[in-house]
Amino acid sequence: MGLTIQEVEHIAELAKLQLTEEEKALYREQLSAILDYANKLQSVDTTDIPQTSTVLSLANVMREDEPAPSLSQEVALSNASKTEDGFFRVPAVLEE
Amino acid sequence: MELYELTIHAAAELLQKGEISAIELTEAQLRRIEQVQPQIKAYLHVAADSALKQATAADIRLAAARKGGEMAPPLTGIPLGIKDVLSLAGQPTTCGSRILEGYIPPYTATAVEKLAQAGAVFLGKTNTDEFAMGSSTENSAYFTTHNPWDLDRVPGGSSGGSAAAVAADMAIAALGTDTGGSVRQPAALCGVVGLKPTYGRVSRYGLVAFGSSLDQVGTLTKDVTDAALLLGAIAGYDPHDSTSLPQPVPDYRQALRPDLKGVRVGVPKEYFVEGMQPAVEKAVRAAVEQMVGMGAEACEVSLPHTEYALSVYYLIAPAEASANLARFDGIRYGPLADSGNMWENFRQTRGHGFGPEVKRRIMLGTYALSAGYYDAYYLKAGQVRTLIKQDFERALEEVDVIAVPTTPTTAFKIGERIDDPLAMYLGDIFTLSLNLAGMCGISLPCGFDEQNLPVGLQILGPALGEERILRVAYAYEQATSWHMRKPEL
Numbered sequence A: 001m002g003l004t005i006q007e008v009e010h011i012a013e014l015a016k017l018q019l020t021e022e023e024k025a026l027y028r029e030q031l032s033a034i035l036d037y038a039n040k041l042q043s044v045d046t047t048d049i050p051q052t053s054t055v056l057s058l059a060n061v062m063r064e065d066e067p068a069p070s071l072s073q074e075v076a077l078s079n080a081s082k083t084e085d086g087f088f089r090v091p092a093v094l095e096e
Numbered sequence B: 001m002e003l004y005e006l007t008i009h010a011a012a013e014l015l016q017k018g019e020i021s022a023i024e025l026t027e028a029q030l031r032r033i034e035q036v037q038p039q040i041k042a043y044l045h046v047a048a049d050s051a052l053k054q055a056t057a058a059d060i061r062l063a064a065a066r067k068g069g070e071m072a073p074p075l076t077g078i079p080l081g082i083k084d085v086l087s088l089a090g091q092p093t094t095c096g097s098r099i100l101e102g103y104i105p106p107y108t109a110t111a112v113e114k115l116a117q118a119g120a121v122f123l124g125k126t127n128t129d130e131f132a133m134g135s136s137t138e139n140s141a142y143f144t145t146h147n148p149w150d151l152d153r154v155p156g157g158s159s160g161g162s163a164a165a166v167a168a169d170m171a172i173a174a175l176g177t178d179t180g181g182s183v184r185q186p187a188a189l190c191g192v193v194g195l196k197p198t199y200g201r202v203s204r205y206g207l208v209a210f211g212s213s214l215d216q217v218g219t220l221t222k223d224v225t226d227a228a229l230l231l232g233a234i235a236g237y238d239p240h241d242s243t244s245l246p247q248p249v250p251d252y253r254q255a256l257r258p259d260l261k262g263v264r265v266g267v268p269k270e271y272f273v274e275g276m277q278p279a280v281e282k283a284v285r286a287a288v289e290q291m292v293g294m295g296a297e298a299c300e301v302s303l304p305h306t307e308y309a310l311s312v313y314y315l316i317a318p319a320e321a322s323a324n325l326a327r328f329d330g331i332r333y334g335p336l337a338d339s340g341n342m343w344e345n346f347r348q349t350r351g352h353g354f355g356p357e358v359k360r361r362i363m364l365g366t367y368a369l370s371a372g373y374y375d376a377y378y379l380k381a382g383q384v385r386t387l388i389k390q391d392f393e394r395a396l397e398e399v400d401v402i403a404v405p406t407t408p409t410t411a412f413k414i415g416e417r418i419d420d421p422l423a424m425y426l427g428d429i430f431t432l433s434l435n436l437a438g439m440c441g442i443s444l445p446c447g448f449d450e451q452n453l454p455v456g457l458q459i460l461g462p463a464l465g466e467e468r469i470l471r472v473a474y475a476y477e478q479a480t481s482w483h484m485r486k487p488e489l
Helices: A005-014 A021-043 B008-017 B022-040 B048-067 B110-117 B160-167 B184-190 B224-234 B278-293 B306-327 B342-353 B356-369 B375-398 B421-426 B432-437 B466-478
Strands: B043-046 B079-083 B121-126 B173-177 B193-196 B217-221 B264-268 B297-301 B401-405 B440-448 B454-461
Touching: A005 A021, A005 B356, A021 B306, A021 B356, A021 B375, A021 B421, B008 B022, B008 B048, B008 B224, B022 B043, B022 B048, B022 B079, B022 B121, B043 B160, B048 B121, B079 B160, B110 B121, B110 B173, B110 B224, B121 B160, B160 B173, B160 B184, B160 B217, B173 B224, B184 B193, B184 B217, B184 B440, B184 B454, B193 B224, B193 B466, B217 B224, B224 B440, B224 B466, B264 B278, B264 B375, B278 B297, B278 B401, B278 B440, B278 B454, B278 B466, B297 B375, B306 B356, B306 B375, B306 B421, B306 B432, B356 B375, B375 B401, B375 B432, B401 B466, B440 B466, B454 B466
Parallel strands: B079 B121, B079 B173, B264 B297, B264 B401
Antiparallel strands: B043 B121, B173 B217, B193 B217, B193 B440, B401 B454, B440 B454
16 A cells, blocks of 8 residues: 555645655655555454553543642743743734 | 772662762763763763762762761762653753754653652763654764664664663663663663663653653663662652552562562563574573573463554554644744744744654654544554553463563664664564553563674563562572673773
């Protein structure tokens, strides 16, 4: 089973990754090989087998909702490329 | 013997008695790093100034404890390396990625904080495959670490920096992380001891997430006693990580006993496969024989779904990674592209900031989770994961521990597998299943191949079976001298 270049472009767009033409061709080939290998799972009978998404038997770990110290605004912003008036600055999200 | 050659337990004894100072030990360690870092490249960042300050503080604590007739905390004055995916406030944490170049975390990971509370000194941050994705450190965006046993070979990965640092005496011990073998595999390739605790035994708070249902902080040490000591220091419940286990932490050193009478050791036939290096099979089988000679009973067991583990892992881990790595958009940390358009900024920031393996896994995971493929890939992998976990549970009803090779081959050459991702992934076949099952395992040296490269023996145990695997590993180690061999540098 092989992926098409269009499928590779679609996945890259979902993941918001800019890829060069060479990368697209390379990932098309490599992802196809990996998925081809992974297809051996289809031969396993999993009728009535539940999915394991976590190995833990813990469920709904709750705690009291109490205020506690947290990062200051200054510290929280300390790694950002662009800030303004104590906020992260980003380009306009909504189009006119 | 040089001070930097000491184990944690030997150094701690000398420090507590006042026979050596923490400053002497840290200075010796820093000189050693300076001497061999150009060849090994184990560290991404060496924090000499802060390490010396921590050592000075440790000496004050040690002196005060001696004066009061008490013991200082067990790791007081012990210099350690920390894998660069674990946050340490005020020091660069890059995860081996360009996308976190210049990032200084404002808080410290719980596992690292616990070491600080126990008095440890932090030498610096060790090299890793980018975001811990890889088996060789060749995926680090900065440089490749070299195996101390043969500089033309990889140290393994992704905790290759930590493993090489311990093997080359550039740290007394180190922390790593293990999502599919990233502590045990480099430990095997570098001839040191690597422990992956049970999922949830150590808090993941402050560990930059890769595969959240698989990630676990582990230890790289010169011997099994040090693994027990270090695990005791980092394990335990953490209110900051809801997946950390609430069970009390035992004194793991109490579990270490030099005999194996009555211990049932399971040997699964699925782990001795065609294509594996004969020297590895020979060394591991000889180790099992030796354990039998010490009173253990060897039994054949079966883990029938082993052949599917690689497929399951390389769907689930990338799926989780694709979600976890969505947060890297350049807004809150890391370099940001500046095109004026938000979506274009994201595409460029991520396209330039992530390296080839990380992009490959994000693509693979995004595909496995995408509309139309979720059931066939992600759901199916989760179901087969259940079968793999059940295999282990069944086998561990019959035996106490399972003994297998850590890797199918010893350390491979730098560049040998980097262009063929599937070949690289196949090197992980003996370590992945344990993470899928959430159980614990330890790799320790059990021999050398004809090129004098170390071979790793893996002892696997059930969830929260750390005392059991440490006991078996310790007994074997005490009866052998493999762990005492050092690479010539």
